[in-house]
Amino acid sequence: YNVDLTAYPIMSAIxxxxxxxxxxxxxxxxxxxxxxxxxKIKS
Incomplete structure (x- = not known):
């Protein structure tokens, strides 16, 4: 969703x-x- 999570380091780490x-x-x-x-993600 292109949300900036820098304010939530624990969420980013999880x-x-x-x-x-x-x-x-x-x-x-x-x-x-x-x-x-x-x-698609190429394997």
């Missing part, structure tokens, strides 16, 4: 750590089968 987990990586919206090709 998000960064969660994004390292395989389940969170696989669940990313840009990795879903119905995601438009131009927005």
């Amino acid at each position: 998000g960064e750590r969660l994004n390292e987990l395989p389940a969170f990586k696989e669940a990313h919206p840009n990795r879903q089968p119905d995601c438009p090709d131009e927005e």
